[in-house]
Amino acid sequence: MSRPPEGEIPLETEGDIVVARRTVREIASQLGFGPTDVTRIVTAASELARNVFQYAGKGKMQWRNIESSGPSGLELRFLDQGPGIADVNLALQEGYSTGEGLGLGLPGAKRLMDEMEIQTTPGQGTKVTVKKWRKS
Amino acid sequence: MSADRLSVIRIRDLLMVTVPPDPDDVTISGLQQRVLAAMEQYEAKGVVLDISPVDTLDSFFARTLSETAQMVGLMGGRTIIAGMRPAVAVTAVQIGLTLRKIETALNVDRALDMVSSKPQLKKSL
Numbered sequence: 592m593s594r595p596p597e598g599e600i601p602l603e604t605e606g607d608i609v610v611a612r613r614t615v616r617e618i619a620s621q622l623g624f625g626p627t628d629v630t631r632i633v634t635a636a637s638e639l640a641r642n643v644f645q646y647a648g649k650g651k652m653q654w655r656n657i658e659s660s661g662p663s664g665l666e667l668r669f670l671d672q673g674p675g676i677a678d679v680n681l682a683l684q685e686g687y688s689t690g691e692g693l694g695l696g697l698p699g700a701k702r703l704m705d706e707m708e709i710q711t712t713p714g715q716g717t718k719v720t721v722k723k724w725r726k727s
Numbered sequence: 728m729s730a731d732r733l734s735v736i737r738i739r740d741l742l743m744v745t746v747p748p749d750p751d752d753v754t755i756s757g758l759q760q761r762v763l764a765a766m767e768q769y770e771a772k773g774v775v776l777d778i779s780p781v782d783t784l785d786s787f788f789a790r791t792l793s794e795t796a797q798m799v800g801l802m803g804g805r806t807i808i809a810g811m812r813p814a815v816a817v818t819a820v821q822i823g824l825t826l827r828k829i830e831t832a833l834n835v836d837r838a839l840d841m842v843s844s845k846p847q848l849k850k851s852l
Contacts, residue, residue: 630812631818641752
């Protein structure tokens, strides 16, 4: 069963976090990432999907195969219309959490991926985009 | 629903807990309750948590394991986490999960060796 090169799934229930992990695992494996990178990407996706569910209640995850001149890669986007992040720099600090977590979600996901971009407007929502490039 | 795939069995005076490969948050939270209840019910001396099927250990899962070990400790038991896969260990370190103060073993066999051969060493921070 192969996945299309791009798509999206809803993140509306706790069970959707599991669906997001499985989806990302399939896509990343299909794109030829090695087992350690697959685990890195799936773990980052799990953190970011849980953030959507925990802070915004619901949202969605989009994925896209990406190519630059050199390597190919995977882009994941986590979108929600939740409260937004008041201070992105603070949220990226290890150990900082407004929820009940360890404060490792956002900074951890950033370290596991090659690129991370956060667009957020307080009161309107958050879009977190992460990318991982396939080492050839 | 998937909590059924979490197995808790007693072997001598230990609890052997096998964690399903990709548990949802409800299953992970249920693990804590089942382990603590089984500690009391079987008067167990400790818990071996076999995480060899697990291929994604995120911060929520790790926090629950860590808290469970602390709670088992308060009840007078010892917790050994066994069988962490290489990719999971790499990811855990990168994300900053230390699982401090929890004993770990390469696999369940080694965990059982630890329990039978050595007294528990009090780990400092």
